[in-house]
Amino acid sequence: MATRLQLARPRIKGFFDESGTKVFRLKELSQVFDEQREGWKLAHRTSRSEFVKDLCQHGELRILKFAxxxxxxxxxxxxxxxLLAVLATLKTRGYFCHYTALVLHGLTEQNPKTIYLNDEQTPKPPPSGEMEQLAIDRAFAGKQRTTTNRVEHGGNTIVILNGMNTGNAGVETRSFDLEGRAVELPVAGAERALIDATVRADYCGGVGEVLKAYExxxxxxxxVSINRLAALLKKIGYRYPYHQSIGFYLERSGAFKPELIERFRSKFDFEFDFYLGYRMGKTEYVPRWKLHVPAGF
Incomplete structure (x- = not known):
């Protein structure tokens, strides 16, 4: 004789097929079970774990673990x-960034296998003391720090970053065509994506890929609005003068009108020498932007 759970399978399947939510935490799935069990006429002895097991064995439920x-x-x-729609649920205020944002906006010709999701830190007091040239020189002579909070999954590397708190400045929710369907995703907007790529080129394939993104x-x-980019950069308020790198990329790309680049340049001070990337080895100096770039770049 069929059990009540077996008899209820068509109704349960219909519920999940018609539901607007397809990705659940265990707590959310348990809530569905508690709210619907009477309507599905499940036996009182049917447990949540039995329910989930049956959905996996006889329904279309998959359990994805990200260690x-x-x-x-x-x-x-x-x-x-x-997969991106699943990953978007990992962090309440998380958003796709760096190489992944470049891919979503069509700002790269590559197909990277690393997916970046940013979950910003809580606000912290700004660093004390004045910026010094020696401190900049010392920082960029070393290797860029990268996170170890990553996991391999289905041929991809998934990385969760804890970037500085910006109040999710420049982040938007947009519909993207993924695998033939429209999916709403939180993502760094195009201007924010270019800023993030400039700040952390190693998360975007290196400075050559960042230049390609600007092109x-x-x-x-x-x-891309250069005025919006400048306003966003000022709002974020980086301690380092990343505007010098951004200005160089804008100009070097050849994709923006000179008068717009001059307008961008006029909004910032040029007090320090800066670096396009970390530990670049042999470099050349670009006086106009007070910037060290890789030799031959």
Whole structure:
């Protein structure tokens, strides 16, 4: 004789097929079970674990485990859901950034296998003391720090960053075509993506890939706004003068009008010498932007 759970399978499947939510935490899936069990006429002895097991064996539920070293995450996914849509649920205020944002905006011709999600830190007091040239020189002579909070999954490397708090400045939620379907994703907007790429080129394939992103940005529709980029950079308030690197990329890309670049340049001070990247080895100096760049770049 069929059990009540077996008899309820068509109704349960119909519920999840019609539900707007396809990705669940265990707590959310348990809530569905508690709220619907009477309507599905499940036996009182049916446990949540039995319910989940049956959905996996006879339904379309998949259990995806992400064994991050700092905080492992598990998601319960109904049906065929694009990976980015699943990852978007990992952090409440998280958003896709760096190389992943470049991909989503069409600012790279590469197909990287690393996915970046930023979960910004809580606000912290600004560093004390004045910026000094020696401190800049020392910092950029070394290797750029990279996070170890990453996990391998299905041929991809998934990285969760804890960037400085910006109040998610320049972040937007947009619809993207993923695997033939429209999916809403939180992502660094085009201007924010270019800033992030400039600040952390190692998370975007290196300075050559960042320059390519600026070249492609000139053809975006709607286009990248240099005024919006400058305003966003000032709002974020980096301690280092990244405007010198951004100005160089804008000019070197050849994708933006000279008068717009001059307008950008006029909004900032040029007090220090700066560096396009970390530990670049042999460099050349660009006086106009007071910037050290890789030799031959």
């Amino acid at each position: 991050f070293p700092f905080r492992p995450e598990t998601r319960y996914v109904w049906g065929d859901v694009p 492609l940005a000139g053809a975006l529709e709607p286009g």
